[in-house]
Structure formats: C-alpha cells, structure tokens
Amino acid sequence: MHNAPSVSYPAGRSHLELFxxxxxxxxxxxxxxxxxxxxxxxxxxxxxAGALCAFGAFAAWRWWRTPIGTLAWDADGWIWSAEPQGxxxxxxxxxxxxxxxxxxxxxxxxxxxxxxxxxxxxxxxxDLRRAVYSRARAKALQQASRPAAKS
Numbered sequence: 001m002h003n004a005p006s007v008s009y010p011a012g013r014s015h016l017e018l019f020x021x022x023x024x025x026x027x028x029x030x031x032x033x034x035x036x037x038x039x040x041x042x043x044x045x046x047x048x049a050g051a052l053c054a055f056g057a058f059a060a061w062r063w064w065r066t067p068i069g070t071l072a073w074d075a076d077g078w079i080w081s082a083e084p085q086g087x088x089x090x091x092x093x094x095x096x097x098x099x100x101x102x103x104x105x106x107x108x109x110x111x112x113x114x115x116x117x118x119x120x121x122x123x124x125x126x127d128l129r130r131a132v133y134s135r136a137r138a139k140a141l142q143q144a145s146r147p148a149a150k151s
Contacts, residue, residue, distance in 0.1 A: 004134035006075060007127040011082070012068035014115030016100045021059040028052050071103075071114065073131035080105060080114070093132055101132065 032048045069082030071091075078091050094113070095102035105112040118125045 004073065004075070004131040005127050006073060007124055007131050008070050008072035009116060009124055009128045010069075010120050011071045011080070011114050011116055012120075013063060013066045014100065014117050016097070016117060017066075017115045018063055021063060025052065025056050025059065028055065066115075067112075071116070071128075073128075073134075078105075080112075091132065101129070103132065 029052055032045070032052060035048070036045050067082035069080055072079045072081070078089050080089070090106050091114070092104045092106065093101060094104045099118045101116045103114045103116065105114055116128065
C-alpha cells in the first residue's frame, strides 16, 4: 500500500468564499427589495435592512479573521499551523469544485472549515488532492504493524 506524498499547502482567505458570501448577501438584498414592493411597511423594511447590514458586517468580519497558515500532510495525519497545538488531525472533503476545496478540520473541539484554492499554489495542488483523498489512515497502518495474536 502506498501513501500519498507529503505536502504542505498554504491556507487562508479564499476569494471563492468571499464571492459566495457576497452573493448570498446580494440575494438577501434583492429579496428585501421585492418584498418592500408588495408590503410597504417602513418598520419591517428597517428591520430587514438592519438584519442585512448586520449579516454583511459579520460575514466580512468573519472572512477577514480567517486563520492563515499552512496545512501539511505527513502520512500520519494533517497538521495545521494556524492551530496552536499543531497536533495531527484528520480532514474531510465537504465540497470539491476542482479548483477550490472546502475541508472540515476535525479537532477535539468544534470543527473548523478551511477553503483551499488552486491558484494559491498551483504546483502543489495535485499533491494536495492526492493526500486529501488518500485512503491510507494512521489507524490502518498501526493495525498492519501489530503482530498477529497466537491462537
């Protein structure tokens, strides 16, 4: 059994994530505009405008505070330099768009979501995808190295 090659890949703010957040916000603005045409209540429009402003500000703040670091695969697990412990964890592919990948970083506490874009480091993109989809897991390697129990 062959493992995927060791690879490290820069992770941080994704432009695709920004465009998706902006698109959702613009759809909300359009829906609020159409709703205002059919139910012209000023207080409801004010509440919706306030909610849209709050969502937009929160989304921009959250995107700006996205941790920037390096995601590395070393055949034992994944290490993300933005996490203070630097311990090996697993990742799951949540969304694969060929040029962008959304990964779920499974840690002890709440999960983190990491967007990776091909344009960030084109020369290592294929190695990253091989490592993400690798079936070799540390647990399987440990079981293979244990001596068989005697009957």
